[in-house]
Amino acid sequence: MFRVLYNNNTLFICLFYRRHTSPVISSGRRESQGDTDAVTEQPGINSLPFVDISRFTAKGPERGEFLNAFRRILHDHGFFYLTGHGVAPQLIDDVLMGARRFFALPDAEKLTIDMIHSPHFRGYTRPGWEYTRGERDWREQLDVNSETEAVPLSPDDPPWRRLSGPNQWPSALPELRPLLLAYQAEATRVAITVLRAIAAALGQDDDVFREVYEPLPTQLLKLIRYPGRQETTSAQGVGPHKDGGLVTILLQDTVEGLRVRTEEGVWLNAPPIPGTFVVNTGELLEMATNGFVRADIHDVISPPAGSERFSVAFFLGARLDATIPLVELPEPLRAKCRGLTADPLNPLFREVGRNVLKGRLRSHPDVARRHHADLLSLDEQNRQTSASAY
Ligand SMILES: O=C(O)CCC(=O)C(=O)O
Numbered sequence: 272m273f274r275v276l277y278n279n280n281t282l283f284i285c286l287f288y289r290r291h292t293s294p295v296i297s298s299g300r301r302e303s304q305g306d307t308d309a310v311t312e313q314p315g316i317n318s319l320p321f322v323d324i325s326r327f328t329a330k331g332p333e334r335g336e337f338l339n340a341f342r343r344i345l346h347d348h349g350f351f352y353l354t355g356h357g358v359a360p361q362l363i364d365d366v367l368m369g370a371r372r373f374f375a376l377p378d379a380e381k382l383t384i385d386m387i388h389s390p391h392f393r394g395y396t397r398p399g400w401e402y403t404r405g406e407r408d409w410r411e412q413l414d415v416n417s418e419t420e421a422v423p424l425s426p427d428d429p430p431w432r433r434l435s436g437p438n439q440w441p442s443a444l445p446e447l448r449p450l451l452l453a454y455q456a457e458a459t460r461v462a463i464t465v466l467r468a469i470a471a472a473l474g475q476d477d478d479v480f481r482e483v484y485e486p487l488p489t490q491l492l493k494l495i496r497y498p499g500r501q502e503t504t505s506a507q508g509v510g511p512h513k514d515g516g517l518v519t520i521l522l523q524d525t526v527e528g529l530r531v532r533t534e535e536g537v538w539l540n541a542p543p544i545p546g547t548f549v550v551n552t553g554e555l556l557e558m559a560t561n562g563f564v565r566a567d568i569h570d571v572i573s574p575p576a577g578s579e580r581f582s583v584a585f586f587l588g589a590r591l592d593a594t595i596p597l598v599e600l601p602e603p604l605r606a607k608c609r610g611l612t613a614d615p616l617n618p619l620f621r622e623v624g625r626n627v628l629k630g631r632l633r634s635h636p637d638v639a640r641r642h643h644a645d646l647l648s649l650d651e652q653n654r655q656t657s658a659s660a661y
């Protein structure tokens with residue numbers, strides 16, 4: 272049986288500050304751990320590995336081989352192409368078409384559901400109105416999360432309760448709501464399957480993480496369009512960052528731009544490959560495993576002038592009221608824990624709601640000022656205490 276430690280004092284802390292803004296260099300790294308059919312490297316260099324998740328359900332030695340290879344990928348990258356996921360190709364095509372249709376709406380139509388109208392950080396964001404590490408991201412997007420009623424709040428409630436509430440939907444595209452909610456449910460299913468495989472690869476019960484995501488995980492779904500460089504003032508589609516959740520399932524259309532930074536500081540391109548998702552592990556898993564599982568830094572470079580790039584990102588996060596446990600890993604894995612990265616610009620909290628709210632206030636300062644002005648000094652305090660957060 273596994274045991275879970277909640278006490279921060281028991282954490283082995285390896286404090287180091289990694290520059291997130293290293294210059295881009297071309298990659299010369301060859302992945303070296305592809306050893307089964309289930310988990311193989313992409314032919315050639317400069318590539319992320321492939322994981323066929325349908326092999327997770329295999330019986331006997333095949334399952335063991337899968338888990339061994341998967342464990343190495345989680346430790347080395349936290350980024351891979353996912354196959355064998357079982358999502359209907361028609362649903363994938365419909366969602367990508369839905370994204371194109373949404374962004375093709377007139378600006379005035381999209382702005383009727385501008386995120387500025389939502390204290391829950393739902394709705395449309397114009398290009399250049401989201402920030403990563405203080406710099407503008409040149410992308411427009413529609414943010415959808417778990418569809419719930421707004422929670423009636425009392426002054427004593429923790430501020431992160433404000434994140435729960437309804438989405439905003441475009442009345443000009445009524446078919447988008449059922450389509451995106453269906454895709455959100457499928458992406459949740461895939462992300463939970465991946466999470467169970469991660470648990471097994473770490474020598475835990477498959478359901479070790481269930482307690483942090485049931486009954487309602489955060490299920491942020493983003494339709495994203497990156498305009499060509501004729502419309503931007505920099506090449507930052509989205510700046511270098513780690514994802515803040517458990518598992519991200521990324522669907523790319525046909526144009527490349529995503530890059531992943533390896534532990535050695537090399538940037539790998541992760542171009543779209545039909546039939547696959549790019550999957551990556553987020554900061555909550557890095558936290559739960561004391562850095563055994565990597566949450567790699569990644570970014571998106573704006574497409575060339577005259578082109579545009581579409582993607583659909585789904586972020587499975589924990590319940591807002593959960594606290595992230597420290598999973599007790601088997602001894603051989605514990606010896607390979609890197610500890611947590613301490614980044615003064617991005618303090619991490621085990622209290623999930625606090626962590627998510629921090630990210631949303633930073634990324635959408637206009638929404639923060641309009642609806643959460645009372646919390647802005649709290650965000651400032653978070654920054655100042657960040658060096659000693661862990
Ligand atoms: O659009 C992409 O390819 C990646 C987006 C991303 O990394 C994010 O939104 O966190």
Ligand SMILES: [Fe+2]
Binds near residue numbers: 514569
């Ligand atoms: Fe990301």
